[in-house]
Amino acid sequence: MTSATSPVGATGSAGSADASDVPVLELVDARVRYRDRQEGGYFEAVRGVSLTVGRGEALGLVGESGCGKSSTIRAILGLAPLSEGRLLIDGVAVDPRDRAVRSRIGAIFQNPAGSFNPRRSLLDSVAEPLRVWRGGSRADRERAALAELDRVGVTELMARRRPHEVSGGQCQRAAIARATVLGPEILICDEPVSALDVSIQAQVLVLLDELRTQAGLAMLFISHDLAVVATLCDRTAVMNAGEIVEVGTTADIADRPQHAYTKLLHDSVPSHLFLTNSGSS
Amino acid sequence: MTTELTAPPAVPSGSRRRGRASRRRSWTWMEILSATWLVLLVFGMFLLPLILHLDALEFDAKARFAGPSAEYLLGTDNYGRDLLARALSGAKVSLFIGLGSTFLALVIGVPIGTAAAYFGGWVDAVISFVTDVILGFPGLVLALVLTAFLGASKTNVMIAITAQAIPAFVRMARSQTLALMNRDFVEASKVLGTRPHSIIARDLFPNIADTILAFAFVAAGRAIIIEGGLSFLGMGLPLPQPTWGVMINEGRQYLNTDPHLILVPSVFLMLSILSFNVLADRLRADATTDGGGKGA
Amino acid sequence: MPETPLLQIEDLVVEFPTRGGLVRAVDGVSLTLGRGERLGIVGESGSGKSVLGRTVMGLNDRARARISGRVLFEGKDVLGASAQERRELWGRQISMIFQDPLSALHPITPIGAQIAEAVRRLPDVDKAQAAERAVELLDMVGIPDARRRARQRAHEFSGGMRQRALIAMAIACKPKLIIADEPTTALDVTVQAKILDLLDELCTELSIGSVLITHDMGVVAQHTDRVAVMYGGQVVETAPVAGLFAAPTMRYTRALLAAIPQMAPGRRSLPVPIGGTPPNPLERGAGCRFAPRCTFAEDDCHQAIPELLALADATDHRYRCWHPAAVPAETEAGAR
Ligand SMILES: Nc1ncnc2c1ncn2[C@@H]1O[C@H](COP(=O)(O)OP(=O)(O)OP(=O)(O)O)[C@@H](O)[C@H]1O
Ligand SMILES: Nc1ncnc2c1ncn2[C@@H]1O[C@H](COP(=O)(O)OP(=O)(O)OP(=O)(O)O)[C@@H](O)[C@H]1O
Ligand SMILES: [Mg+2]
Ligand SMILES: [Mg+2]
Numbered sequence: 001m002t003s004a005t006s007p008v009g010a011t012g013s014a015g016s017a018d019a020s021d022v023p024v025l026e027l028v029d030a031r032v033r034y035r036d037r038q039e040g041g042y043f044e045a046v047r048g049v050s051l052t053v054g055r056g057e058a059l060g061l062v063g064e065s066g067c068g069k070s071s072t073i074r075a076i077l078g079l080a081p082l083s084e085g086r087l088l089i090d091g092v093a094v095d096p097r098d099r100a101v102r103s104r105i106g107a108i109f110q111n112p113a114g115s116f117n118p119r120r121s122l123l124d125s126v127a128e129p130l131r132v133w134r135g136g137s138r139a140d141r142e143r144a145a146l147a148e149l150d151r152v153g154v155t156e157l158m159a160r161r162r163p164h165e166v167s168g169g170q171c172q173r174a175a176i177a178r179a180t181v182l183g184p185e186i187l188i189c190d191e192p193v194s195a196l197d198v199s200i201q202a203q204v205l206v207l208l209d210e211l212r213t214q215a216g217l218a219m220l221f222i223s224h225d226l227a228v229v230a231t232l233c234d235r236t237a238v239m240n241a242g243e244i245v246e247v248g249t250t251a252d253i254a255d256r257p258q259h260a261y262t263k264l265l266h267d268s269v270p271s272h273l274f275l276t277n278s279g280s281s
Numbered sequence: 282m283t284t285e286l287t288a289p290p291a292v293p294s295g296s297r298r299r300g301r302a303s304r305r306r307s308w309t310w311m312e313i314l315s316a317t318w319l320v321l322l323v324f325g326m327f328l329l330p331l332i333l334h335l336d337a338l339e340f341d342a343k344a345r346f347a348g349p350s351a352e353y354l355l356g357t358d359n360y361g362r363d364l365l366a367r368a369l370s371g372a373k374v375s376l377f378i379g380l381g382s383t384f385l386a387l388v389i390g391v392p393i394g395t396a397a398a399y400f401g402g403w404v405d406a407v408i409s410f411v412t413d414v415i416l417g418f419p420g421l422v423l424a425l426v427l428t429a430f431l432g433a434s435k436t437n438v439m440i441a442i443t444a445q446a447i448p449a450f451v452r453m454a455r456s457q458t459l460a461l462m463n464r465d466f467v468e469a470s471k472v473l474g475t476r477p478h479s480i481i482a483r484d485l486f487p488n489i490a491d492t493i494l495a496f497a498f499v500a501a502g503r504a505i506i507i508e509g510g511l512s513f514l515g516m517g518l519p520l521p522q523p524t525w526g527v528m529i530n531e532g533r534q535y536l537n538t539d540p541h542l543i544l545v546p547s548v549f550l551m552l553s554i555l556s557f558n559v560l561a562d563r564l565r566a567d568a569t570t571d572g573g574g575k576g577a
Numbered sequence: 578m579p580e581t582p583l584l585q586i587e588d589l590v591v592e593f594p595t596r597g598g599l600v601r602a603v604d605g606v607s608l609t610l611g612r613g614e615r616l617g618i619v620g621e622s623g624s625g626k627s628v629l630g631r632t633v634m635g636l637n638d639r640a641r642a643r644i645s646g647r648v649l650f651e652g653k654d655v656l657g658a659s660a661q662e663r664r665e666l667w668g669r670q671i672s673m674i675f676q677d678p679l680s681a682l683h684p685i686t687p688i689g690a691q692i693a694e695a696v697r698r699l700p701d702v703d704k705a706q707a708a709e710r711a712v713e714l715l716d717m718v719g720i721p722d723a724r725r726r727a728r729q730r731a732h733e734f735s736g737g738m739r740q741r742a743l744i745a746m747a748i749a750c751k752p753k754l755i756i757a758d759e760p761t762t763a764l765d766v767t768v769q770a771k772i773l774d775l776l777d778e779l780c781t782e783l784s785i786g787s788v789l790i791t792h793d794m795g796v797v798a799q800h801t802d803r804v805a806v807m808y809g810g811q812v813v814e815t816a817p818v819a820g821l822f823a824a825p826t827m828r829y830t831r832a833l834l835a836a837i838p839q840m841a842p843g844r845r846s847l848p849v850p851i852g853g854t855p856p857n858p859l860e861r862g863a864g865c866r867f868a869p870r871c872t873f874a875e876d877d878c879h880q881a882i883p884e885l886l887a888l889a890d891a892t893d894h895r896y897r898c899w900h901p902a903a904v905p906a907e908t909e910a911g912a913r
Contacts (some may be wrong), residue, residue, distance in 0.1 A: 005729030038728055065737025065768050066721075077472045099414070102474030109738060111677055115465035119487040125466075128483075129473045153854075158628075165595070167855060168622035192737065194762045197621045198662065199836040201848035202796050224737070224765030226836075231664060460684040463732035 022091040024218035025076075025186050031058050032071045032124035045071040047242035048085070048102035051220075053186070058212055058219040060229035060250060063239030064261060069222045072239075073188050075109055075219075089186070091104040103133050106179030110191040112171035116163035122174040123149070131184050148181045149174060152207055160184030173207070180211065187217045193228060207234055230254050238262045294378040300504040312563050315556035329365075346539045355545050358528075359535060364545045367523040372549065374518065375525040377505050378435075380557075383497050389443075389508045390450025391493060395481050396404060397451070398458035409455070412448045420503065421510045428516045438511060438518060440449035442504050453496055457489040494561055502554045581652040583786040584610040584633065585753060589646035591625075591632050599829050600858045602628040604810035605646075610754075613784035617801030619792060620831070623855050625810040626790045627676060630756045632656075632790070635663045650754065668698045672747040673760045674757040675789075677740035679711055682731040688725025688742050689715070695749035710740070714745040719771055736763040748779055755780075758790045794837055803893075806830050809856040809866035813887070814831070816894035826888065826896040828866045840850060863901060874901050 007034050032046035045068045053059045074080035076087060078096040082184050087096050094101050104275060109115040114123050127145035154174040158166050160176065166174075172192060189208070193201040200262065209232055211217050223229050229236055229250060236253045236262065238246040246259040257263045348356045355365040397408040427441035445472045461467055461484075488526065509526015512518055525546040532543030591603040603625045612618050615756050618626050630638050633648050635655045648655040650671065658666065672695075673679035683691055692711035698701055702710070707769040708727075715723035718741040731739060740763045747755055756777070761769040777800055778785050789801055797804050800817060805815040806827065832851045853870035862868070864879035871878065878899050888894040 021666075022663070034746045036734070037733075038725060062765070063765055065741075066735040070735060079468055091350075099474045099476075102472060105472075107469070107472045109465045109469060111465055111679065114677055114679060115469045117484050117488070118482070128470070128475065132473060132475050132479070147558065169622045169855070175469075178473075191763065193820075195759070197619075199796065199833060199851040201792075202836045206850060224763070239465045251607065268784065280836040290901065455684070463684065 006160075023054050024090060025051075025053040025220065026088040026091070027072070027076060027088045028089075029049050030075055031071065031083050032068070032075050032080050033083045045242055046075065049239070049244055051088075051219040051237055051244065051247075053220055055185075055218055056212060056216040057235070058208075058233040059214065059237060060233035060236035061220060061222045062224060062226055062229055062236060062265065065224065067239045068242040069239055070190055070200060073107075073190055073220060073222060076188060078102075103129070103182050104184050105186045105188060106182070106190045108172070108192045110174050110186070110194055112138065112168045112195060113163040115175055116171065120169070121160050121162055122154070122166065124161070125163075125176045126174055126181060126200055129178060132258040133182055138183060138222065145177070148177045148259050152177045152180075153203075155162050167200075167204065168196055172196060172204055176204070176207065176211075178213070180217075181182075183215075185218060186220070187211065188220045190222045192221075194223065194225070194266075201228070208232060226254060238265075253258075293409070295451025311559050318556045320550075320553050321561070322372060323372065325369050326452065329369055346535070346542075348541065351466065358520065358531065358542050359539075359558075362526075364542070368525065368545055369526060369551050370522075371524040371528060372553075374522060375461045375505045375508065376553065378439060378442060378508050378524070379501040382499040382504050383446060385439075385443040386450050386485050387493065387497050388445035390447040391454040391486075391489075393447075394451035394483070394488070395458045395485055397461060399477060399481060399485070405455075408451065411425050412451045415445075415448040416452065424507055424511055425514060426518055428511060433511075433516050433518070435518060438508060441511070446500055446504060449500060450493070450496075453493060454489060457492055458485050461485055461488055466500040495496050498554050498558045498561065501557070502550060506552055520528055580612075581613070582609050583612045583651060584608075585647070585649040585652075586629075586633065587647040587649070589629070589632065589648060590644065591628055591637060592643040593641075597675070598859050599643075601810055601861075602642075602858065605630065606807075606810075606812050607817070608812070609648075610786050610788065612786055613714070613780055614803065615787045615789060615801045617797040617804040618788060618790045619794065619797055619804060620806060620807030620857060621792070621833070621851075623858075624807040626807055627758055629807070630673065630758050630790055630848070632727075634671060634756055635666060636673075669750055670752055670758065670778060671750040671754045672750060673818070674743050674747045676758040676762075678736070678743050679731060682739060683745055684731055687730055688734065691700075691751055692727075692742070692746050695746045698750045707770070710744075710749070713851065714749055714847045715742065716773060719741070719768060725835060737765070737768060741765060741768075741772065742778070746831050748776075751783060751785075753785060755785055755787045757787060759783065759792070760789070761791075761793075761796065767844075769796070796836060807831070809861065810858065811866060811882075813867070813899065814894075814896040815885075816888075816891070816896075820888075820891050820894045823896070824888070826894070826901045827867075827898045827904060828871050828873050828900070830896075831902055832871075832909045865897070873902075875900060 001050040028050050030046055030049045033044050036043045047068075049059075049068075049072055051059060054131050061069050061072070070244070071080050073180055075082040076096055078098075084095055087131075087214060088094065089101065089104060108277075112182075116122060123142060123145055126149055127138075127141040130141040130144055134141070146156055146159065149156075154170055154173050154177065158170050175192075187208075192208070193204050196204060205228065208219070208221075211226060212219050217235075221229065221233055233250050234251045235248065237244050238253065240259065240261045246253065246257070247264050251261060254266065257266045295478050323485050334543035345357060345359060347478055350356070354362075357366070358364055358367070363559065370469060394406060397405040407486040409523055421447040424438075430553050431437040431440065436561075467480065477484075505524075505526050506529060507526070509528070509530045510529040512524060516522065527552070528546035529543055534547065535542045586606055586608045589603055589606045590601065593602060604709065606625075606629060608616065618629065620626055628637065632642075632644060633655065633676045635648075635658060637644065644656055650666065655663075657664065682688070689708060692703070692714055693707040696707040696710045697704070697713075703892065711728050712723045715727055720726050720738055720741055726734070728739070731742075734742060737800045740760065744760055746758075747757070757776070760776075763770060773796065775785065777805045779785055789796070792798060801818050802823045803815065804818050805812045806821075807813065808829050814821065814825070814830050821830070825834060829851075835849045836851055837848060851870060852872075856866055858868070862879060863881055864877075864881060865874070867869070868874040868878040883897045883899050885897050888896070
């Protein structure tokens with residue numbers, strides 16, 4: 001109801017022209033409701049969100065904690081109920097719970113170690129999508145997985161370890177390898193760099209940027225850090241209380257925030273001015 | 282303060298795993314003692330009766346309730362039967378029934394419980410309801426009803442004891458799995474399009490195995506005692522065959538006057554279960570150390 | 578002699594035996610923390626921050642790791658403490674906010690009940706009071722509609738809310754020392770600022786000492802008194818916070834500062850990653866740990882590990898570097 005009258009929606013490439021005519025990923029008027037165990041009713045976490053991501057484009061999604069960012073992408077990934085609304089891939093409506101959709105969308109989660117089975121080596125986990133989708137011999141799968149891991153900068157030695165035996169950065173690279181090993185068209189990232197320290201955060205951002213430009217991935221990138229989004233995304237949508245309240249080029253959002261929350265976010269980005277002076281010698 | 286919350290039931294926290302998965306440890310005292318006990322028990326079960334000419338069934342009217350002596354190393358019971366002989370003779374049956382029925386219950390119960398948690402909805406509702414109802418009855422009563430129905434034979438006793446143990450495994454597996462369902466790695470597998478049976482086998486089972494296994498040894502002890510209860514009530518194995526459970530149940534009557542009657546089989550039972558537990562722990566630790574994933 | 582400091586770490590070494598050999602995760606760290614003082618520990622992933630935190634907490638015991646050196650909490654040895662003494666410490670004196678909130682929270686117990694359990698460690702608190710206090714605490718950390726939320730379970734919380742629930746739990750028993758391992762990674766800056774302000778307030782009010790482990794230089798700048806920069810298990814630079822940002826001396830500290838994503842007005846610019854790979858704890862050379870990645874490294878950097886030297890004009894600013902950035906010539910003399 002709100003979105004029909006809502007003045008903004010992330011649909012329509014506001015500014016960036018490199019999105020071809022049919023967006024790779026399109027979400028129309030999505031709603032996510034959770035059952036409220038205590039009062040019996042429903043709690044609507046996502047209230048009519050629409051967004052589009054084109055080929056080779058990165059759309060940033062920022063917003064306050066608890067505003068429904070994760071719920072939105074969980075609906076796209078079939079992990080949360082999409083109670084209303086449609087998901088289109090390459091202009092064709094699909095059911096997010098359909099298994100066939102899964103090989104076309106890769107996902108990266110926030111907690112690097114937590115998103116790997118603690119009992120299996122990283123290599124095993126990265127080879128897993130190949131087992132599920134491609135078959136082939138175990139050796140072949142491992143070779144393909146190692147190649148992908150190598151591309152993101154994880155050595156075989158590291159890949160044979162279990163998630164808790166490598167650093168967070170290595171783990172997150174492996175997670176990226178797992179998400180891209182099937183060659184998906186869409187990459188969905190839920191705060192992929194929040195748990196990483198700055199130097200590795202920078203490496204992962206550079207890696208994601210490469211994937212986007214070289215492999216032409218459509219990327220939906222969640223972060224609570226406007227600065228991080230600004231380094232990677234062309235367009236940014238700002239969410240608040242389950243709705244998209246502002247959308248535009250990242251530069252516009254960053255420099256001329258309109259919505260009250262965006263302004264707040266903008267103002268409270270810690271000033272690194274004193275760092276820039278001395279930091280880069 | 283948050284310490285006991287750091288490791289949710291099923292998945293060990295990172296550092297605990299890392300700690301365990303360090304280089305091959307040398308054997309601890311507990312492990313050596315446990316292995317020794319089991320070796321002695323097996324040796325005793327098969328060879329000692331031959332060497333010492335023990336007879337579990339022979340009455341000695343002159344030596345009822347006798348304490349340990351050269352002739353009866355662990356004393357005698359109310360009929361003057363050799364307790365050591367009986368404990369050793371009972372070991373075969375008790376261990377077979379205890380471990381066998383527990384193994385079967387685990388193999389049947391864990392997949393049911395895991396499936397209930399994984400699929401949720403009405404599947405879960407039905408399974409949970411049935412489990413709760415069955416768990417409302419004491420295990421002995423259930424086993425009793427079943428054997429009464431099926432008739433007392435070794436196979437039927439086994440079936441009855443297995444059946445009464447299944448619900449506990451179902452519930453255990455269900456709650457352990459529930460705790461894992463929202464973890465990122467399970468969701469990551471779902472998002473990759475992995476089929477449920479694969480997720481259950483690869484992501485869920487290995488991560489609940491530790492807890493289930495530890496529980497299984499407790500369940501085995503319980504199974505042995507229930508078997509004794511059945512025999513005691515005349516619904517177990519044909520009577521003269523001694524088992525630990527039978528001995529414990531018989532010994533209970535003389536708890537105040539001659540505690541060694543119950544002590545002997547209880548100690549055998551406890552030591553065996555404990556040893557299994559310690560060694561299983563060890564095996565598991567080694568398994569996690571050696572295999573960096575299955576292929577490494 | 579002034580009163581004993583809240584926490585003293587002396588020459589702490591923590592090693593893990595692994596298949597590949599002995600991993601020295603913490604390598605000779607010495608730090609001191611006074612009552613109500615806020616210490617920040619920064620450094621890249623794998624530099625040993627969490628291991629240090631867990632060891633101080635007494636969570637890495639000698640059965641799992643080889644530990645040498647001493648950790649004294651109010652003058653009492655933590656590493657040698659019995660299990661009973663340790664529980665006492667955890668329950669009442671030291672609390673820790675863990676890095677991964679989802680695995681640190683119990684999956685099925687309602688959040689409110691988990692916090693209430695922590696509250697009940699305080700003397701003379703009954704069940705009802707504890708439950709009430711739990712709601713208050715949730716409210717304090719900025720979770721709206723706290724009374725309803727208290728009855729929810731961990732998976733019904735958003736990422737940021739889980740992290741805040743952990744923080745509520747950590748402050749519930751009014752400890753003397755809080756060790757926070759990356760407590761605000763999942764929070765946006767507005768909430769983060771609120772939470773850290775809250776922690777600051779508590780620390781001054783109840784003179785709680787805090788160790789804040791983080792990779793966010795902005796957080797360190799605003800919410801700590803002293804900073805220790807870790808690299809490869811060692812403290813490579815430590816200084817009062819103003820001093821560190823005014824004159825980052827060790828080369829690694831500088832590189833770390835350059836890697837922060839900047840909001841440059843009007844254009845996109847990727848941050849400058851630190852080149853090379855983080856040090857492999859199994860293959861450490863004889864020289865400075867950072868030398869293989871350092872653009873300023875010269876031959877002598879690969880020969881020997883530099884000592885922790887003090888700046889001449891600020892003796893509490895120490896650094897480990899053979900060719901420090903912009904050090905006035907005379908400071909070399911100010912060794913300890
Ligand atoms: N499984 C669930 N059941 C009930 N409520 C839920 C569930 N998952 C999320 N919620 C609620 O939905 C709202 C949005 O949560 P979501 O995880 O999408 O937030 P978010 O924007 O990702 O926040 P954060 O930045 O803190 O991760 C929150 O109020 C949360 O409590
Ligand atoms: N139990 C263990 N066994 C073997 N190695 C370990 C163990 N615990 C930690 N390590 C190693 O010690 C080093 C330091 O790890 P630690 O977790 O302290 O890093 P960190 O600074 O907290 O990094 P992050 O920012 O990723 O959390 C790493 O190289 C890690 O692999
Ligand atoms: Mg989220
Ligand atoms: Mg850490």
